[in-house]
Amino acid sequence: MNISNLQKARAAYQPKLPAGLRGNVELHEGAPTQSVGDQDKIREQFPNTYGLPLVDFVPTDAKREYEAINLGVILSGGQAAGGHNVICGLFDELKRQNPNSRLYGFLMGPGGLVDHNYVELTADVIDRYRNTGGFDLIGSGRTKLEEKEQFDKGLEICRKLGISAIVIIGGDDSNTNACVLAEYYAKINAGVRVIGCPKTIDGDLKNDQIETSFGFDTACKTYSELIGNIQRDANSARKYWHFIKLMGRSASHIALECALQTQPNVCIISEEVEQKNMSMNDIVEYIAGIVCQRAADGMNFGTVLIPEGLIEFVPAIKKLIKELNDALSCDEETEEGKEKAAMLAALTDEELVAWVKKSLTAENLATLESLPEGVQRQLCLDRDPHGNVQVSLIETEKLLSELVGKKLDEWKEAKIYNGKFAPLHHFFGYEGRCAAPSNFDADYCYALGTSAAQLVANGKTGYMAIVKNTTAPAEEWRAGGVPITMMMNIERRNGKDKPVIRKALVELDGAPFKEFAAHREEWAKGVCYIYPGPIQYWGPAEVCDAPTRTLALEQA
Amino acid sequence: MNISNLQKARAAYQPKLPAGLRGNVELHEGAPTQSVGDQDKIREQFPNTYGLPLVDFVPTDAKREYEAINLGVILSGGQAAGGHNVICGLFDELKRQNPNSRLYGFLMGPGGLVDHNYVELTADVIDRYRNTGGFDLIGSGRTKLEEKEQFDKGLEICRKLGISAIVIIGGDDSNTNACVLAEYYAKINAGVRVIGCPKTIDGDLKNDQIETSFGFDTACKTYSELIGNIQRDANSARKYWHFIKLMGRSASHIALECALQTQPNVCIISEEVEQKNMSMNDIVEYIAGIVCQRAADGMNFGTVLIPEGLIEFVPAIKKLIKELNDALSCDEETEEGKEKAAMLAALTDEELVAWVKKSLTAENLATLESLPEGVQRQLCLDRDPHGNVQVSLIETEKLLSELVGKKLDEWKEAKIYNGKFAPLHHFFGYEGRCAAPSNFDADYCYALGTSAAQLVANGKTGYMAIVKNTTAPAEEWRAGGVPITMMMNIERRNGKDKPVIRKALVELDGAPFKEFAAHREEWAKGVCYIYPGPIQYWGPAEVCDAPTRTLALEQA
Secondary structure, X not given: OOOOHHHHHHOOOOOOOOHHHOOOEEEEEEXXXXXXXXXXXXXXXXXXXXXXXXXXXXXXXXOOOOOOOEEEEEEEOOOOOXXXXXXXXXXXXXXXXXXXXXXXXXXXXXXXXXXXXXXXXXXXXXXXXXXXOOOOOOOOEXXXXXXXHHHHHHHHHHHHHOEEEEEEEEOHXXXXXXXXXXXXXXXXXXXXXXXXXXXXXXXXXXOOOOOOOEOHHHHHHHHHHHHHHHHHHHHHHOOOEEEEEEOOOOOOHHHHHHHHHHOOOEEOOHHHHHHOOOXXXXXXXXXXXXXXXXXXXXXXXXXXXXXXXXXXHOHHHHHHXXXXXXXXXXXXXXXXXXXXXXXXXXXXXXXHHHHHHHHOOHHHHHHHHOOOHHHHHHHHHOEOOOOOEOHHHOOHHHHHHHHHHHHHHHHHHOOOOOOOOOEEEEEEOHHHHOOOOOHHXXXXXXHHHHHHHHHHHOOOOOEEEEXXXXXXXXXXXXXXXXXXXXXXXEEEEOOEEEEEEOOOOOOOOOHHHHHHHHHHHHHHHOOOXXXXXXXXXXXXXXXXXXXXXXXXXXXX | OXXXXXXXXXXXXXXXXXXXXXXXXXXXXXXXXXXXXXXXXXXXXXXXXXXXXXXXXXXXXXXXXXXXXXXXXXEEOOOOOOHHHHHHHHHHHHHHHOOOOEEEEEOOOOHHHHOOOEEEEOHHHHHHOOOOOOOOOOOOEOOOOOOHHHHHHHHHXXXXXXXXEEEEEXXXXXXXXXXXXXXXXXXXXXXXXXXXXXXXXXXXXXXXXXXOOEOHHHHHHHHHHXXXXXXXXXXXXXXXXXXXXXXXXXXXXXXXXXXXXXXXXXXXXXXXXXXXXXXXHHHHHHHHHHHHHHHHOOOOOEEEEEEOOHHHHOHHHHHHHHHHHHHHOOOOOOHHHHHHHHHHHHOOHHHHHHHHHHHOOHHHHHHHHOOOHHHHHHHHHOEOOOOOEOHHHOOXXXXXXXXXXXXXXXXXXXXXXXXXXXXXXXEEOHHHHOOOOOHHHHHHHHHHHHHHHHHHHOOOOOEEEEEEOOOOOXXXXXXXXXXXXXXXXXXXXXXEEEEEEOOOOOOOOOHHHHHHHHHHHXXXXXXXXXXXXXXXXXXXXXXXXXXXXXXHHHHO
């Protein structure tokens, strides 16, 4: 393996471990917990893993013997920087407890457990992946562990390998499923415990117990580096408006964090759009208004940050999409549905668009027709395998800049605006998911892995490993575990009531949004850009070790 | 000004200055020089600045008094990391020579000289821009200094401000014009000298005297960081082909350098495409062949680097574009041309496409029709203000992936290929032009600025500041000046013979391309990805101070 100079030097980095995780620990247990909602229903579905206490680790000088155990680890879902360090932390603590313990990695996600694809992770392999980005050590995948059959297949391989615990590193859904698995194995006395770890760049897995999910720090810093570079370019060339879309699924945490780091002229927050019941036209007029004001001040340039999930938060478009999905759905189990499917399949694209338009209510038709023609066609024609509109295919950054351009043309006609509008487009996502972890993510993940190993060693199941007090120096972080059921409520998913970990959207009364809202007018008018630069691994602590602004504001 | 922690810490960085530029220097002059081509014609056009000797600076202990002078500086053309450090080097050396000397910055490019827009650069301003990216200190612009009127207007403001020398920081064209200006001021005994500095991220301003242009190092390292991150993602998710277009105008230096830094599965080099007379279909089959081979080995993922200028290097497309430009051009100074323009303007888009197709030769029509419909329409309909096809609007990365997808569909039909092909697209350009300069660019630019100040102090004009031996530690770099005429030849531009600095394309018998060509088959087949990570400013020298691979290979 030919590796870069940075990788060589970075391999030697020893993640900073909280005092409470160095060596042997004592478990402090709190009072029994309750789920955040629907307590009776959650208790009923998780009789063995409900109501468990919060757990804190406290350092101890007491000697303790650990028996050798075998442990499995799984990476689930999208990549996030630091995943390898969770595994390294897990490995180091496991071997510290007993050098005869073994760690197995299941390959390409939860599917590896079900299909019995695995590899033993030994020191020579682990050492090549310390402080590296990506999930390529064992790969990841999106198979959902939800069915009894999968659980039983998993148990087979655990028995064969003598595995007594599985650590699942994933987002909210993967951790929900980890708990379902923990409950099932507890119920049948399988002798296999299950522990989760909070991963996602999207930042939507957080609550009273989880301060942040790993990968968010590195992804936001990488995107902010690029946004800062683009802003410096905008302010040098003084002739382009940059529309920058940012990954992050539904929630706008990434866009908000990047805005706090870089102070762009505009940042749209989906949760605010929904709460204020804004239409596309409202958003377009908001942006165009700022373009117009800056033009009047001689600044025909600027930056606009757009969260990936925006379009589904615009209430009118949400309604339109719902009606489009209904109009085009065909229940192929009925005669009527089959006939409809055949009828639709026989139409040309033009005819299909016309048919869709005829079938829409006047309100939704007006919404559809307010969009550029290309987007209209996309909404009518492109479906996923379930027949649903593929909203993620819409290039929101281009859609918005096109609509803003049209609005400005109208305003020019009306003599309200007299500037130049030259838009450029960017989408950042894959650029940051697999970056080498920042010191924060490297340290945080290593501590999470160590914590997970301690939860296992102390016989816990249905817990997620957590690390708190993360805005203090790593030395002072506090590690422990939270019962996964504590974070659950019942939500309607695909027409069924399901127990799930509550997803965290941006809270409009939270400190990060309030900070943004307090400054955005000033940022819109001036050149308040901040240029964060690339992630640094060596150098002053305030450059290398600072947490995200979101975390700092939330924990302040 | 609210600045990032990185900026605060980085402001304290003292660029490493070659021994030969610390303090007073002695000038060593070589023999008279000749231009690289068309020597008689160049001599004839530059009687006052032709044939000057190369100049080296050698440190001396001799005391020397410098009189106070006023100096102007201009940033010309696209942004490149380090521009501010050239100005800082210039400022520091000027003030060292005589604290009463003054530095003026002309605003928003060469236009600032002509229009008399300027600002005095004082220590408090300069200190805020040390080691920062961007050109926002004084802005840049693309006004070309070519006309006597502009020169005379410039002289007016020089006289008013008592400026006796101008330093122009720009690419090949800007330096050509700097020499024309130097020649003119020399001819009329204006008492104003002109010195150039080699800037461009594109890397195409280099020759026997100029080892590299500044900004290339930082831009390539920033793009390589992102390509590395994407490759790590590709290798973790194992399901996407990433098509990545890279800025760099005509030449493929950036794509080649990024390929050497990251070892992607495919990198297309425009100069090779032209030399081998490859068609679009040849390129598409080359890429599809690699996709196919990797699929057979179970790897439905990979990366493809594409230089921005590719499409104009495909001989068949070059011919097509030429004929399109001819077919659609209307000489509005003739009756016939006016009639044609009116006729074309009256056509609908559909009619115009049909008319264009009818007017093409069979060969060019076949080339046009081999492209996706959207691109065909773009080529027929989108014109710049001069009536020319706007090749730069074509999203080559999407065009190629679409054609590769079609080819794979054919091969699937023919049972040659049986994989999955899911392409994603990226274009990197604005992300790297204004990044904070790497240590290399910070040091190199500071030395160039210092060198320029020495050339001025020693009465030189028509020179470009140079720094050589740049693969050695900065301490050992050698500074001096090269007569700009030495790098010139005559080229046909817009129908006229013009003296210009010869642009450097990728040489297929040069060390960088040979290194790439020797390894690309291995890179195509395997997972040889290198992940360079973000630019580092503190830490081990091999991480922070390494020059580009191109430079290292060329100077080896």
